[in-house]
Structure formats: structure tokens, C-alpha cells
Amino acid sequence: MAYIELIGMLAVLQFFFFSFLTGMSRGKSGLKAPAVSGDESFERIYRVQVNTLEMLAAFLPALFIAGKHWPPIAVSILGLIYLVGRFIYWRAYVANPDTRRLGFMLSMLPTLALIVMAICGAVREIW
Amino acid sequence: MAYIELIGMLAVLQFFFFSFLTGMSRGKSGLKAPAVSGDESFERIYRVQVNTLEMLAAFLPALFIAGKHWPPIAVSILGLIYLVGRFIYWRAYVANPDTRRLGFMLSMLPTLALIVMAICGAVREIW
Amino acid sequence: MAYIELIGMLAVLQFFFFSFLTGMSRGKSGLKAPAVSGDESFERIYRVQVNTLEMLAAFLPALFIAGKHWPPIAVSILGLIYLVGRFIYWRAYVANPDTRRLGFMLSMLPTLALIVMAICGAVREIW
Numbered sequence: 001m002a003y004i005e006l007i008g009m010l011a012v013l014q015f016f017f018f019s020f021l022t023g024m025s026r027g028k029s030g031l032k033a034p035a036v037s038g039d040e041s042f043e044r045i046y047r048v049q050v051n052t053l054e055m056l057a058a059f060l061p062a063l064f065i066a067g068k069h070w071p072p073i074a075v076s077i078l079g080l081i082y083l084v085g086r087f088i089y090w091r092a093y094v095a096n097p098d099t100r101r102l103g104f105m106l107s108m109l110p111t112l113a114l115i116v117m118a119i120c121g122a123v124r125e126i127w
Numbered sequence: 128m129a130y131i132e133l134i135g136m137l138a139v140l141q142f143f144f145f146s147f148l149t150g151m152s153r154g155k156s157g158l159k160a161p162a163v164s165g166d167e168s169f170e171r172i173y174r175v176q177v178n179t180l181e182m183l184a185a186f187l188p189a190l191f192i193a194g195k196h197w198p199p200i201a202v203s204i205l206g207l208i209y210l211v212g213r214f215i216y217w218r219a220y221v222a223n224p225d226t227r228r229l230g231f232m233l234s235m236l237p238t239l240a241l242i243v244m245a246i247c248g249a250v251r252e253i254w
Numbered sequence: 255m256a257y258i259e260l261i262g263m264l265a266v267l268q269f270f271f272f273s274f275l276t277g278m279s280r281g282k283s284g285l286k287a288p289a290v291s292g293d294e295s296f297e298r299i300y301r302v303q304v305n306t307l308e309m310l311a312a313f314l315p316a317l318f319i320a321g322k323h324w325p326p327i328a329v330s331i332l333g334l335i336y337l338v339g340r341f342i343y344w345r346a347y348v349a350n351p352d353t354r355r356l357g358f359m360l361s362m363l364p365t366l367a368l369i370v371m372a373i374c375g376a377v378r379e380i381w
Contacts, residue, residue: 002376002377002379002380003376003380005319005322005372005375005376006373006376006377006380008315008319009315009316009319009369009372009373009376010373012311012312012315012316012369013369013373015308015311015312016312016366016369019308032351033301033347033351033352033354034294034297034298034300034301034347034351035297036301037164037291040161043161043162044161046161047160047161047163049308053180053307053308053311054142054146054176054180056311057139057142057180057183057184057187057311058139058142058143060311060315061135061136061139061187062136062139065132065135065136068132093160093161097159097160097161098160100160112143115136115139115140115143118132118136119133119136119137119140121132122129122130122132122133122136123129123133125129126129126130126133164291167288170288170289171288173288174287174288174290180307181269181273181303181307184266184269184307184310184311184314185266185269185270188262188263188266188314189263189266192259192262192263195259220287220288224286224287224288225287227287239270242263242266242267242270245259245263246260246263246264246267248259249256249257249259249260249263250256250260252256253256253257253260
């Protein structure tokens with residue numbers, strides 16, 4: 001379980017890193033809180049942060065439940081793909097939002113795989 | 128715990144389904160990322176997704192902690208009401224945002240009940 | 255673990271409280287769903303809610319994983335600082351968004367400490 005906890009915490013740290021970049025971008029853009037629109041480059045990194053939050057809400061519970069039912073190595077590899085996928089998503093979205101699909105898929109598909117593994121693990125335990 | 132894990136994962140899948148609908152709606156509306164406003168029907172499904180994310184952040188931890196302290200059948204029934212409530216919320220919000228109250232209550236009240244059960248369970252263990 | 259569960263649930267309740275205030279503020283502002291901008295005082299409390307959601311996504315998993323590896327008293331104190339920090343953040347943001355820094359730091363730093371503790375705990379277990 002320690003490997004899986006480590007990956008979960010790295011995913012949280014990655015989200016904090018995107019949040020930090022969003023805060024920096026707000027400072028640079030001169031956009032005053034509570035506004036969240038009006039500056040294209042702020043909006044891009046902000047959307048990366050929001051999308052990562054949405055992913056995290058699915059990724060973390062799926063990671064830990066899948067980790068209870070499947071070998072840690074398989075679950076950890078899916079978690080690592082998610083982490084790399086999110087970095088690719090961030091770089092692509094900031095450069096050009098139209099190129100965000102690859103990074104999105106590389107974090108969405110491992111999350112979906114973890115959800116399916118968690119559901120199969122739970123169903124197997126019930127039957 | 129397996130029933131509770133199953134319900135938790137179904138709630139995550141439901142959220143992914145709303146996220147998928149939001150992505151579809153963005154495509155149909157012609158709204159280009161990072162914009163999230165400017166098309167009423169996109170904004171409705173996007174608000175369903177965001178509101179579900181907010182609920183999920185409370186529902187999932189409350190579900191698992193309540194599940195440690197109370198009979199799985201009681202916790203599972205509250206979880207099922209939540210799932211049905213979210214579907215009603217989605218259909219109502221997309222049809223007419225003014226009618227979203229019933230579905231909202233049907234997901235908010237079971238979540239609140241799970242939070243109270245989790246708190247009572249933890250307090251009982253401390254004393 | 256019961257103390258840590260209690261603090262986790264109080265953090266979720268606090269988030270629900272901010273969500274409730276956001277709903278109240280929408281009613282008072284006359285802003286109709288799905289709109290989330292156009293009224294300064296609504297936007298401020300809404301930003302408090304969203305920022306708390308972002309914090310919660312990091313705070314809750316870090317709290318529970320740190321709680322598995324470190325004495326409950328240390329983890330609980332960090333959790334209490336987070337809770338107080340969020341209340342200060344709310345009061346300051348609603349009064350004047352420019353004064354939100356102290357409350358933000360008082361919830362962000364304990365969360366960061368919990369993440370570091372969780373990572374150290376997991377790494378110590380692996381080695």
C-alpha cells in the first residue's frame with residue numbers, strides 16, 4: 001500500500017503545483033480576485049488546475065480501492081501513467097488548448113482503468 | 128466494505144459521465160477552450176458537473192467513514208439515494224435550472240446524513 | 255484514527271457551510287443559475303467555496319495517509335490549524351479579497367506539511 005500512497009500524494013503535489021502556477025499567473029496578469037476570466041494565459045493554466053481537480057476526485061478513490069484488490073505493481077504503473085499524462089496535458093494546454101487531447105487521454109484512460117479494476121475487485125468480493 | 132466501495136465507484140463513474148456530457152456539449156456549442164461561458168446549454172451541463180464534483184468531495188469521505196462505523200446496508204441505501212438524486216438533478220437542471228431543487232435535496236440530504244453518521248461513529252469511538 | 259476521522263468530517267462540514275452561504279448569496283443577488291458571475295458579493299463567497307474544494311482535495315487524502323504513519327496528536331493539530339485557517343480565509347475574502355493571504359497560508363501550509371508527512375511515512379515503509 002505504501003507505493004500507492006506515494007503515488008496518491010505525488011498526484012496531490014502535482015495538483016498543488018498547478019494551483020501555484022495559477023496563483024503566479026494571476027499575479028502576472030494583473031487580474032484581481034474574485035475574477036477568473038479576462039486574461040487568456042491565466043485562463044489556460046486555471047483550466048489545467050480545474051481539470052486536474054476533476055480528475056483527482058476520480059483518480060484518488062479509484063487508486064486506493066483498486067490498490068486493495070489488485071497487485072500494487074499494476075496499480076502503481078497506471079498511477080505513473082496518470083502523473084505523466086497530466087504533465088503532458090499541462091504543457092500542451094498552456095502552449096495551445098487545441099493540442100490537449102493526448103495528455104487528457106493519458107490521464108483519463110488510466111483513471112478509467114482503475115475505476116473498472118476497483119469495481120471488479122469489489123464485485124468479486126461480494127460474490 | 129465491498130458494497131460501499133462499489134457505490135463509491137459508481138458515484139465516480141456518474142461524475143465521469145457528466146464530465147463526458149460536458150465535453151460533448153462543448154464540441155456541439157462550438158465554444159473553444161478555455162472559455163466556459165457563452166452558451167446556455169453548455170453552461171447547464173457544466174454546472175451539473177461542477178456541482179457533482181462539490182458533492183463528491185463530501186460524499187466519498189463521508190460514505191467510507193460512515194461505512195466503518197455503521198451497518199453496510201444502511202450506508203449503502205443512503206448511497207443509492209444519492210446516486211438517484213444526482214440523476215434527477217441532472218435531468219432537471221438541463222431541462223430547466225429552476226427545477227433543480229428536488230434532485231439537489233435527494234443528493235445533499237443523504238450526504239449530510241452520512242456526515243452526521245461518520246461524526247457520531249468517530250465520537251462514539253473516542254469516548 | 256477516530257480523531258482524524260472527526261477532523262476530516264469537520265472539514266467536509268465546513269465546506270458544506272461555505273456552499274450553503276454561496277446558495278444563500280445567489281438567492282440574495284438575484285443571479286439566476288447557471289450564471290456564476292455578475293455580482294461581486296456572490297463571486298467572493300463562491301471563490302471561497304471553490305478554493306476550499308481545491309484545498310479539500312489535497313487536505314483529506316494527506317490527512318488520512320499522514321494519520322496512518324504519524325502520532326494522531328500531531329496530525330490532528332495540523333488539521334485544526336487548517337480548519338481555523340479556512341475560517342479566517344472566508345472572513346477576510348468576503349470583507350476584502352486583498353486580505354485573503356493569511357487565511358490562505360494557514361490552510362495551505364498545514365496541508366503541505368501533511369503531504370510531506372504522508373510521503374515520508376510511505377517512503378519509510380518502502381525502505
